[in-house]
Amino acid sequence: LPAGDLNAVDCAGPSSCMAVGFGLAAQWNGRTWRARPIAGQVRFPGVLDVSCPTTARCMAVGWQFPQRRGPLVGVTERWNGRTWRQVTPAGRSSALSGVACARPRRCIAVGQAGTLIRAEQWNGSRWRLLTATNP
Numbered sequence: 001l002p003a004g005d006l007n008a009v010d011c012a013g014p015s016s017c018m019a020v021g022f023g024l025a026a027q028w029n030g031r032t033w034r035a036r037p038i039a040g041q042v043r044f045p046g047v048l049d050v051s052c053p054t055t056a057r058c059m060a061v062g063w064q065f066p067q068r069r070g071p072l073v074g075v076t077e078r079w080n081g082r083t084w085r086q087v088t089p090a091g092r093s094s095a096l097s098g099v100a101c102a103r104p105r106r107c108i109a110v111g112q113a114g115t116l117i118r119a120e121q122w123n124g125s126r127w128r129l130l131t132a133t134n135p
Helices: none
Strands: 006-013 017-022 025-028 033-035 046-054 057-063 073-079 082-085 095-103 106-113 116-122 127-133
Touching: 017 046, 017 057, 046 073, 057 106, 073 095, 073 106, 095 116
Parallel strands: 006 046, 046 095
Antiparallel strands: 006 017, 017 025, 025 033, 046 057, 057 073, 057 095, 073 082, 095 106, 106 116, 116 127
16 A cells, blocks of 8 residues: 555445545455545545445545635545545535445535534535534
Protein backbone atom coordinates (compact mmCIF):
# COMPACT_ATOMS: atom_id res chain seq x y z
CA LEU A 1 0.00 0.00 0.00
CA PRO A 2 1.12 3.58 -0.55
CA ALA A 3 2.28 5.51 2.50
CA GLY A 4 -0.33 7.69 4.15
CA ASP A 5 -2.61 8.12 7.12
CA LEU A 6 -5.74 5.99 7.27
CA ASN A 7 -8.62 7.46 9.28
CA ALA A 8 -11.53 5.03 9.03
CA VAL A 9 -12.53 1.54 7.93
CA ASP A 10 -15.85 -0.17 7.30
CA CYS A 11 -16.58 -3.76 6.33
CA ALA A 12 -19.59 -5.08 4.43
CA GLY A 13 -18.47 -8.61 5.32
CA PRO A 14 -15.47 -10.57 6.64
CA SER A 15 -13.71 -10.44 3.27
CA SER A 16 -14.79 -7.01 2.07
CA CYS A 17 -13.46 -3.90 3.83
CA MET A 18 -12.54 -0.39 2.71
CA ALA A 19 -10.13 1.88 4.60
CA VAL A 20 -9.79 5.59 3.77
CA GLY A 21 -7.48 8.41 4.71
CA PHE A 22 -5.61 11.45 3.46
CA GLY A 23 -5.52 10.99 -0.30
CA LEU A 24 -5.83 7.21 -0.33
CA ALA A 25 -8.13 4.25 0.04
CA ALA A 26 -7.38 0.56 0.45
CA GLN A 27 -9.64 -2.44 -0.10
CA TRP A 28 -9.39 -5.73 1.84
CA ASN A 29 -10.50 -8.88 0.00
CA GLY A 30 -10.00 -11.32 2.85
CA ARG A 31 -6.34 -12.00 1.99
CA THR A 32 -4.63 -8.77 0.92
CA TRP A 33 -5.03 -5.00 0.86
CA ARG A 34 -5.14 -3.25 -2.53
CA ALA A 35 -4.75 0.50 -3.12
CA ARG A 36 -7.83 2.17 -4.62
CA PRO A 37 -7.08 5.76 -5.75
CA ILE A 38 -9.59 8.36 -4.60
CA ALA A 39 -11.08 10.43 -7.44
CA GLY A 40 -10.93 13.85 -5.74
CA GLN A 41 -7.19 13.99 -5.06
CA VAL A 42 -7.07 17.45 -6.63
CA ARG A 43 -6.27 19.60 -3.57
CA PHE A 44 -5.05 17.31 -0.77
CA PRO A 45 -8.34 15.75 0.30
CA GLY A 46 -8.76 14.56 3.83
CA VAL A 47 -11.14 11.63 3.69
CA LEU A 48 -12.28 11.17 7.28
CA ASP A 49 -14.95 8.48 7.26
CA VAL A 50 -16.38 5.68 5.12
CA SER A 51 -19.52 3.55 5.19
CA CYS A 52 -19.99 0.40 3.08
CA PRO A 53 -23.54 -1.00 3.19
CA THR A 54 -22.67 -3.66 0.56
CA THR A 55 -19.51 -5.23 -0.84
CA ALA A 56 -19.76 -3.08 -3.98
CA ARG A 57 -21.02 0.23 -2.54
CA CYS A 58 -19.26 2.66 -0.21
CA MET A 59 -19.57 6.36 0.54
CA ALA A 60 -16.66 8.38 1.92
CA VAL A 61 -16.71 11.96 3.22
CA GLY A 62 -14.15 14.58 4.15
CA TRP A 63 -12.73 17.90 2.99
CA GLN A 64 -10.21 19.49 0.66
CA PHE A 65 -8.47 22.85 0.53
CA PRO A 66 -10.43 25.49 -1.42
CA GLN A 67 -9.21 26.82 -4.77
CA ARG A 68 -8.92 30.29 -3.21
CA ARG A 69 -8.78 31.44 0.38
CA GLY A 70 -11.86 30.50 2.30
CA PRO A 71 -13.41 27.65 4.29
CA LEU A 72 -12.61 24.01 3.66
CA VAL A 73 -14.61 22.42 0.87
CA GLY A 74 -16.72 19.32 1.57
CA VAL A 75 -15.92 16.19 -0.40
CA THR A 76 -17.98 13.04 -0.91
CA GLU A 77 -16.72 10.04 -2.86
CA ARG A 78 -18.80 7.06 -4.00
CA TRP A 79 -17.32 3.57 -4.56
CA ASN A 80 -19.10 1.50 -7.23
CA GLY A 81 -17.17 -1.74 -6.74
CA ARG A 82 -14.33 -0.76 -9.09
CA THR A 83 -13.57 2.97 -8.80
CA TRP A 84 -14.19 6.03 -6.64
CA ARG A 85 -16.21 8.90 -8.15
CA GLN A 86 -16.49 12.35 -6.62
CA VAL A 87 -20.04 13.54 -5.82
CA THR A 88 -20.84 17.14 -4.93
CA PRO A 89 -22.28 17.52 -1.41
CA ALA A 90 -25.27 19.83 -0.84
CA GLY A 91 -23.35 22.06 1.57
CA ARG A 92 -20.26 22.64 -0.56
CA SER A 93 -18.65 24.71 2.21
CA SER A 94 -19.14 21.93 4.76
CA ALA A 95 -16.16 20.07 6.21
CA LEU A 96 -17.79 16.63 6.45
CA SER A 97 -16.44 14.30 9.14
CA GLY A 98 -18.81 11.34 9.44
CA VAL A 99 -21.05 9.16 7.29
CA ALA A 100 -23.39 6.19 7.84
CA CYS A 101 -25.23 4.27 5.13
CA ALA A 102 -28.07 1.90 5.98
CA ARG A 103 -28.40 1.01 2.30
CA PRO A 104 -26.53 2.10 -0.85
CA ARG A 105 -29.15 4.81 -1.52
CA ARG A 106 -29.63 5.94 2.08
CA CYS A 107 -26.71 7.74 3.73
CA ILE A 108 -26.43 10.53 6.27
CA ALA A 109 -23.27 12.66 6.45
CA VAL A 110 -22.44 15.15 9.20
CA GLY A 111 -19.91 17.94 9.58
CA GLN A 112 -19.70 21.65 9.97
CA ALA A 113 -19.48 24.89 8.03
CA GLY A 114 -17.90 27.56 10.18
CA THR A 115 -19.87 27.39 13.44
CA LEU A 116 -22.89 25.66 11.90
CA ILE A 117 -23.52 21.94 12.29
CA ARG A 118 -24.46 20.30 8.97
CA ALA A 119 -26.30 17.09 8.15
CA GLU A 120 -26.89 15.84 4.61
CA GLN A 121 -28.85 12.90 3.19
CA TRP A 122 -27.87 10.83 0.11
CA ASN A 123 -30.82 9.47 -1.91
CA GLY A 124 -28.84 7.50 -4.48
CA SER A 125 -28.35 10.37 -6.91
CA ARG A 126 -27.66 13.53 -4.90
CA TRP A 127 -27.09 15.00 -1.45
CA ARG A 128 -29.76 17.12 0.25
CA LEU A 129 -29.07 19.47 3.15
CA LEU A 130 -31.06 18.39 6.22
CA THR A 131 -29.99 20.86 8.87
CA ALA A 132 -27.79 23.83 9.54
CA THR A 133 -27.85 24.66 13.22
CA ASN A 134 -25.74 26.64 15.62
CA PRO A 135 -25.52 24.90 19.01
